Amino acid sequence: MILNYSEILERMLDAGRLQNSSQLARVLGITPQALSNYKKRADIPTSLLFKFAAIYDVSIDWLISGEGNAFKCLEETTPYEVERGRVMDLAGLEPEEIIYVGKLLKILRSADKHLALAVKTSIDAFLSAAEQDGY
16 A cells, blocks of 8 residues: 555644644644655655544544544444453463553553553554454
């Protein structure tokens, strides 16, 4: 998938109801010149996409592709009973898997809610892509 960074920046402006790139840069905590350089190089750091998504509660999938619902609050949630059926029993995990589950829980339970949200969003995006590929 080839990313069109100009379109991503336009979606960010629209979702944030921002009037210009300077306002977007301010929201992202970078200078307008840095944002301009990212646009020219067609290379926006992933951390800025996650930061924007966390601030405005925007779907990363929509931000990147323009498809689906822009705002997470509009997305359909999975009922607890359906999700509960997907949960694995920890007793069946390999030691290395248990270590990574522990690391994941450490991040999800950390005080840095933006980091936790970024990890959750990434996992959801990876699972969505894997399910589309027949995983």
